Amino acid sequence: MSAREKPRLGVFKFSSCDGCQLSLLDCELELLAVTDAVEIAYFLEATRKDMKGPFDVVLVEGSITTPHEAELIRQIRKSAKVLITIGACATSGGIQALRNFADVNGFLDIVYARPDYIETLDTATPIADHVQVDFELRGCPINKYQLLEVLNAFLNHRKPNIPNYAECIECKQRGTVCVMVAKGVACLGPVTQAGCGGLCPASHRGCFGCFGPMESPNTTALADRFLNELGQDKGTVLRAFRSFNANAPAFREESLKHE
Amino acid sequence: MSNRVIKVDALARVEGEGSLYVRVKDNEIKEVRFGIFEPPRFFEAFLQGRHFMEVPDITARICGICPIAYQMGAIQAMENAFGVEVPGPIRDLRRLIYCGEWIESHALHVYMLHAPDFLGLSDAIQLAKSNRDLVQKALRLKKIGNDLLEAVGGGRAIHPVNMRVGGFFRTPRKAEIRALIPDLEWAIQASHDTIRLVGGFNFPDIEQNYTFVSLRHDREYAIHEGRVVSNRGLDIGLPEFLDHFDEEHVKHSNALHGFQKPGKQPYHVGPLARYAINYDRLHPETLSAAKSAGLGPVVRNPFQSIVVRSLEILQVCLDALTIAKNYEEPDQPHTEPVVRAAVGYGATEAPRGLCFHRYEIDDQGLVKTARIMPPTAQNQKIIESDLWKVVAAHLSLPDEDLKWRCEQAIRNYDPCISCATHFLKLTVDRE
Numbered sequence A: 001m002s003a004r005e006k007p008r009l010g011v012f013k014f015s016s017c018d019g020c021q022l023s024l025l026d027c028e029l030e031l032l033a034v035t036d037a038v039e040i041a042y043f044l045e046a047t048r049k050d051m052k053g054p055f056d057v058v059l060v061e062g063s064i065t066t067p068h069e070a071e072l073i074r075q076i077r078k079s080a081k082v083l084i085t086i087g088a089c090a091t092s093g094g095i096q097a098l099r100n101f102a103d104v105n106g107f108l109d110i111v112y113a114r115p116d117y118i119e120t121l122d123t124a125t126p127i128a129d130h131v132q133v134d135f136e137l138r139g140c141p142i143n144k145y146q147l148l149e150v151l152n153a154f155l156n157h158r159k160p161n162i163p164n165y166a167e168c169i170e171c172k173q174r175g176t177v178c179v180m181v182a183k184g185v186a187c188l189g190p191v192t193q194a195g196c197g198g199l200c201p202a203s204h205r206g207c208f209g210c211f212g213p214m215e216s217p218n219t220t221a222l223a224d225r226f227l228n229e230l231g232q233d234k235g236t237v238l239r240a241f242r243s244f245n246a247n248a249p250a251f252r253e254e255s256l257k258h259e
Numbered sequence B: 001m002s003n004r005v006i007k008v009d010a011l012a013r014v015e016g017e018g019s020l021y022v023r024v025k026d027n028e029i030k031e032v033r034f035g036i037f038e039p040p041r042f043f044e045a046f047l048q049g050r051h052f053m054e055v056p057d058i059t060a061r062i063c064g065i066c067p068i069a070y071q072m073g074a075i076q077a078m079e080n081a082f083g084v085e086v087p088g089p090i091r092d093l094r095r096l097i098y099c100g101e102w103i104e105s106h107a108l109h110v111y112m113l114h115a116p117d118f119l120g121l122s123d124a125i126q127l128a129k130s131n132r133d134l135v136q137k138a139l140r141l142k143k144i145g146n147d148l149l150e151a152v153g154g155g156r157a158i159h160p161v162n163m164r165v166g167g168f169f170r171t172p173r174k175a176e177i178r179a180l181i182p183d184l185e186w187a188i189q190a191s192h193d194t195i196r197l198v199g200g201f202n203f204p205d206i207e208q209n210y211t212f213v214s215l216r217h218d219r220e221y222a223i224h225e226g227r228v229v230s231n232r233g234l235d236i237g238l239p240e241f242l243d244h245f246d247e248e249h250v251k252h253s254n255a256l257h258g259f260q261k262p263g264k265q266p267y268h269v270g271p272l273a274r275y276a277i278n279y280d281r282l283h284p285e286t287l288s289a290a291k292s293a294g295l296g297p298v299v300r301n302p303f304q305s306i307v308v309r310s311l312e313i314l315q316v317c318l319d320a321l322t323i324a325k326n327y328e329e330p331d332q333p334h335t336e337p338v339v340r341a342a343v344g345y346g347a348t349e350a351p352r353g354l355c356f357h358r359y360e361i362d363d364q365g366l367v368k369t370a371r372i373m374p375p376t377a378q379n380q381k382i383i384e385s386d387l388w389k390v391v392a393a394h395l396s397l398p399d400e401d402l403k404w405r406c407e408q409a410i411r412n413y414d415p416c417i418s419c420a421t422h423f424l425k426l427t428v429d430r431e
């Protein structure tokens, strides 16, 4: 295939930590194969080439937190055949969505001496709140093998094979002893979508939900268990649901119950 | 064309996004403004009210490139507040995981973000076309850094899950750490090759009389602990940091600009500063590599930061190898902290420079106030000052070339723009 026929990939960043796009560069063993298969047409973190669309596939990291970002994502959508959002920031608003529960002006005053210099929205919102999204890849950060699977799937016009069952299944697959049952450690695994490979329980700690809520999670049952069996207070339960996916509807609703 | 404006709207190959505005009138520079337009994410504000145990996972998300810097700084600040001492093997594991972050971040920057500038290429993908072996070697080096991060950090290099206040959730088995040794031995050879390669690049002729600030430790090349020391006689403990340094908010940037009091003087943090201040703490093998590359004990040309960074890769590979060889599993993965109302300080050397933390904790273990000074914020003023010199020296260049030079001057700092909680637009205004 000549260079001109390769599918064109664009990687765009909004409000985020750069970790999810770095996951692409972290695919060290597969990276050269990826750059052989696609033309990286826009990726500020990796190249100063600045080429305009159209793009066959666009990866979007980060959430929308300024009026400028809200405008830019609409333009990008117009130039993209397929738009995939990567990571908790892009799929739920990310950690910066904690502002959605507070008065952003209060936040401005704490961090900046001259809040009048700063242009920001009151909220941090996922990309899908602004434009149509073709696929959402979860995680804070995303799992790089899942990223390769999703890219591969879209380049070959098939559906990505990404599970949406609970984190607990990964514990079973890995043979990890349940930290909640064995040690009474609070764990969000039962309501969190699998994908990380079961990292936290394997490190003897509870899952803190960085892949966001699974499909139809029973957050209320889990919160009851935290309160009644593990002896946690309301504040602790509230904060458990209010972290990297605080703005994902299921986690958002549960945290509001404990205010 | 006696008046011109140069604008770079989106700076490539830096983490995050920045902009540069230069105004020139009658061949005289009137204004240089380096701005970071990364939208504010308000970390210090929403840390208020969080439990101290949640803080390291949250601060990690300030930056995906150097999460360890943010996790470890926060962890050590909490330990400082609660009076927790960590035993030797835990301390070694901390240094080991930080070495992993240095290798990963420095290898990424040296080969993929910075070297293309010196080779006249737009990126590492082009480099891979002309020299695939080199890029493969760079990627393997980078991967070894990530392997260290994964081995100690609980299976993931970006935002590792295993570090906590008091130590680790689970300490790695001896066999897991010993398994890293052959790769580290390869990495040491690869680092020597890197130093030879980048040492031979052509460097633009600029020297700056910097105030260097970095950590200094009494035995080690300072990475994760030390006093704050400058090349102009400053030598202080962390609680005094804010007496000497502060940040201000300027209109053209979302990142705060750090300065040294009094007189709001710019200062320089990062590889050049660490190297100058800790030269006598370098491993003999690193020292001789530095001499072969033609470097003396102080490097004042910001473009040579790529050589110093490569020396630092060698230094931390050597460090990591020693730790890996001597690692014994600790009895306890962590010490349980006893909560009390207190103020705690932490500072570490992120790959791009000193990162300072201060937290005030209440008697329930909740954060009352948080203050974090990331390296890029501290370097803002000095980057502007370098840019001024670079523009002055290259005014005759056409806009496109001048733009590239300016971008390079900024990339010298490997600015982590997301961590400045905040990206390059270059505007050169030639009136």
Ligand code: SF4
Pocket (backbone or CB within 6 Å): A016, A017, A018, A019, A020, A021, A061, A062, A086, A087, A088, A089, A090, A094, A095, A139, A140, A141, A142, B061, B064, B159
């Ligand atoms: S989802 Fe997490 S890792 Fe990804 S960009 Fe956002 S904060 Fe960074």
Ligand code: SF4
Pocket (backbone or CB within 6 Å): A167, A168, A169, A171, A172, A176, A177, A178, A179, A180, A181, A187, A188, A189, A190, A201, A206, A207
């Ligand atoms: S440790 Fe957590 S994720 Fe694993 S099985 Fe138990 S509850 Fe589920």
Ligand code: SF4
Pocket (backbone or CB within 6 Å): A167, A192, A193, A196, A197, A198, A199, A200, A201, A206, A207, A208, A209, A210, A211, A212, B161
């Ligand atoms: S176990 Fe939970 S918190 Fe830990 S990495 Fe996996 S999804 Fe994230």
